[in-house]
Amino acid sequence: MKTIGIASGKGGVGKTTVATNLAYALAKANYRVMLVDGDFGLANVQLALGLQAKYNIGHYLRGEKTLKEIMVTTGDGLMVIPGASGVGSLANLKPEELSDFIKGLANPIDPIDYLIFDAAAGISDNVIQLLKACDESLIVVRDDPSSIADGYGIIKVLFTEHDYQSIGIIASNVDSENAAKSLVTRINNACTKFLGIELPFVxxxxxxxxxxxxxxxxxxxVEIFPTSKASVNFRALAKAVSAQ
Ligand SMILES: Nc1ncnc2c1ncn2[C@@H]1O[C@H](COP(=O)(O)OP(=O)(O)OP(=O)(O)O)[C@@H](O)[C@H]1O
Ligand SMILES: [Mg+2]
Known part of the structure; x- marks a missing residue:
């Protein structure tokens, strides 16, 4: 099983869109995929998939339901751990509890190929702990100054304060592949100069x-407009992730 965290620093740049479409595209390619709403305080993933889950992560964290009981499986075989409004956040979990939670996700349920977390915006401790627990973190960045600054910020914190290097970059809302490459090159110039690392353009x-x-x-x-430009991009992203 591979765990992947989707994060961004700045909010509203496309994390939930990337997480849900990547998860869906991988599930469509016959991988066993579980998508977890890592922003426990909100029901982002449920909304993006049109699910109305009876139970959510809050029931699990309060010890009322097991992970298997709160999990929802879509018609396309994508497994989802729903978040919920007003539940509090991973900030309330200690690092050991968080790692137990992630292990618990992988254990009682049938084997999973990909466990994908849609992380909350920002670089709070809970987000960083979640990403650190993932095999790989993919940082979603748009070509605007605050998204670039915040994307670089999360990379810097992961690398310098936590010695975590399994980071890749996804360029979102770009005009073309060339524009994406140019954006990633600019971020990598800063990463090379100040951190001494170069990150893959995923x-x-x-x-x-x-x-x-x-x-x-x-x-x-990818489900309802499979021939759109974005859907072509998401299937290519799924292919790149599964080829790693
Ligand atoms: N490639 C795209 N083209 C056009 N619109 C997009 C694209 N990706 C995302 N959006 C739109 O941008 C908005 C923000 O996207 P999304 O909710 O995925 O961001 P987010 O990073 O998860 O936000 P938050 O930090 O609030 O969780 C949404 O309205 C979404 O439909
Ligand atoms: Mg979101």
């Missing part, structure tokens, strides 16, 4: 109105 997603149209219908774009 994939990109073009700015595409189909993403918003899909969100309005509470569905991943």
């Amino acid at each position: 994939g990109h997603v073009e700015e595409d109105s189909a993403v918003k149209d899909a969100a309005k219908q509470y569905k991943p774009v």
Whole structure:
């Protein structure tokens, strides 16, 4: 099993969109995928997939339900651990509790190929602890100054304060693959100069109105607009992730 955290630093850059579509595309490619709403205080993933889960992570954290009981499986075989509004956050979990939670996700349920976390925005301790517990963290970045600064910020914290290097970059809402490459090069210039590392460019997603149209219908774009530009990008991203 491989655990992947999707994070960004800045909010609203496309984490949930990337996490849900990557998870969906991998599930469609016949991998066993579990998607976890790592932003426990909100029900982002549920909304993005149009799910109305009876139970959520809050029931699990309060000891009322098992992971198997709160898990929802979509018609396409994607397994989901739903978050919920007003539950508090991973900030309340100590690092050992968090690592037990992640182990628990992998254990009682049938073997999983990919465990994908949609992390909360920001660089709070809980986000960093979650990412550190993942085999790989993918940082979603848009080509705007605050997204770049915050994306670099999360990379810097992971690398310098936690000695964590399994980081890749996903460029979101870009005009083209070339624009994505240029964005990642600029981030890597800073990473090389100040941190002495160069991060892999894992994939990109073009700015595409189909993403918003899909969100309005509470569905991943790869499911309902499979021929859109963004869907082509998401399938390529899934291929890149599974080829690693
Ligand atoms: N490639 C894209 N093209 C067009 N719109 C997009 C694209 N990716 C994301 N969006 C839109 O941008 C907005 C923010 O996306 P999303 O919710 O995935 O971000 P987020 O990083 O998860 O936000 P938050 O930090 O609030 O959790 C949404 O309205 C989404 O539909
Ligand atoms: Mg989100």
